[in-house]
Amino acid sequence: MLSLKALSVLDGRYSKAIESLTEIFSEYGLIRYRIHVETEWLKFLSTDLKLFEIDEAAISLIDAILENFDHKAASRVKEIESSTNHDVKAVEYYIKEQLEQVGLLSIREWVHFACTSDDINNTAYAMMVKDGRAVVLESLSLLIEKIEEKAKLYKALPMMSRTHGQPATPTTAGKEFINFAWRLDRERELIQNCSIQAKINGATGNYNAHYFVFPEIDWIAASERFLSHKLGLEPLIYTTQINPNAYLAYILHAMVRSAAVVVDFDRDMWGYISLGYFRQMLKKGETGSSTMPHKVNPIDFENSEGNMGVAISLMEHLAVKLQKSRFQRDLSDSTVLRSLGSLFGYYLIGLKSALRGLGKIAIDEKRLEEDLDANPELLAEPFQTAMRVYGEENPYERLKELTRGRRIGKDELEKFVNGLQKIPEPFKERMRTLTPAGYTGLAETLVDTYFKKKGQP
Incomplete structure (x- = not known):
């Protein structure tokens, strides 16, 4: 059940939506990542740089510090921090404490070697x-x-x-x-x-x-x-x-x-x-x-x-x-x-x-x-473009006068097309039969192209 006294909606109302992040970004998560870095550095000093010797059994015991980390362990780190008033130092002391408990006192001071927080x-x-x-x-x-x-x-x-x-x-x-x-x-x-x-x-x-x-x-x-x-x-x-x-x-x-x-x-x-x-x-x-x-x-x-x-x-x-x-x-x-x-x-x-x-x-x-059928004036764009191609005079201005600021019907558009002088009849027929729903250019092809570029059918 969510906390009704949570200060942040992330911990209250929306806590369930972000459950997958809590183990990562919480204080618990931060402590765990710090322990991961510290223990890997400790092993690296021995296994890679050969600054001190440890056997496979010791390596397993060091790995266990991270593997066995739980909320009880995190609470212990916070308890140490209450004395040190330093979060990273508390992690260092916790790891040293764990090493002592498993008989690895000899490598205790290699923890956090040469590191700043x-x-x-x-x-x-x-x-x-x-x-x-x-x-x-x-x-x-x-x-x-x-x-x-x-x-x-x-x-x-x-x-x-x-x-x-x-x-x-x-x-x-x-x-x-x-x-x-x-x-x-x-x-x-x-x-x-x-x-x-x-x-x-x-x-x-x-x-x-x-x-x-x-x-x-x-x-x-x-x-x-x-x-x-x-x-x-x-x-x-x-x-x-x-x-x-x-x-x-x-x-x-x-x-x-x-x-x-x-x-x-x-x-x-x-x-x-x-x-x-x-x-x-x-x-x-x-x-x-x-x-x-x-x-x-x-x-x-x-x-x-x-x-x-x-x-x-x-x-x-x-x-x-x-x-x-x-x-x-x-x-x-x-x-x-x-x-x-x-x-x-x-x-x-x-x-x-x-x-x-x-x-x-x-x-x-x-x-x-319904919206497409109610707006036949949308065809002013293709019509004035065709008029430019075939040399009709003042195509933009004529269609602006016909359509700007008012609704027109299909009959008015057809009458306008019939009055054009220079556009061939076959192309005028294309203009008469064009509808807003049929004037979508390469929209469908662009969708197909997107998926082709992604290697999808």
Whole structure:
């Protein structure tokens, strides 16, 4: 049951929607990632750099510190932190405590060797982002897939466009869906392919302590091996005490753009529902309005838009702020990084809400047909284009006089076509038989082209 006293909707009303993120971005998750980095570094010092000797049994005992980590263990780390008043130091002391309990007291002081806190923190956050990215990409990919399904289903269904909210050149419903699929797919690819970077190079990024005690070791190469081979991250070697977070800004800016596309999609769907182009499927027991029982509100698209707006605000702030630090280090980044889970949470809610809304709609073909039939003036565009080709005088101006600011009928258009002097009769017949529903250009072909480029039938 959700907490009625939760300060954040992420921990209250929307907690179920973001369950997949809680193990990653929670305080528990952060502690676990820190322990992962610390224990892998401890093993690396022995197995790769040969600074001390441990056998396979000892390695298994070190691995067990992470494998056996649970909420009780996390509580113990927080208990230590209450004394140290330092979160990373508390993790170090916890690992030393665990080593002592299994008889590995001799390697105790190799824990956190030559590391500054941000060596552990930035690497932990990098692993956190890597896992969190996988979660949101799953929902983003599903949204794209569902939009693509609608595009295929409605690729040949004529629909009147609206530019500036006014009747405009016809399209197909499927082509309008594919526009959003293409935009989202581009951002998904950028989010997916961005390498995630980390550093483990000491207090000001120069390997000072490392080099002082072991000058014979190539510490630059060693840190690159550790980060890339052991943790699957891209190594950074040019830093201050902290990670400059360029990778995070890159991912977040791509997420901002994808969120903006989702908001655009939400608003268009909201608009098409209000026009009657889409019907919403009813759910037994739901209420649309406390006073107007007839209403079926597009609440899912509205929820998506609102939550994506919050996500965008957080993402924009973090993307810019986390690339700034006073001199070699200040702690303003540390408190801001703790909001990573919030922005991923709002972003995920936005995706899931849009998906839910998309799953509730069905197109009203009759309503689309009515709007097309009611606006024959849409043919002013192809007619004046044909008049230009065949040398008719003042084509744009003549059609403007005929159609601007008023509704005309099919008979008026046919009379206009009959009065043209230079267009050949066979082409005039094409003009007479053209309808707004038949004037969709290559909309259907564009949908097919999208899927061909993706290697889909």
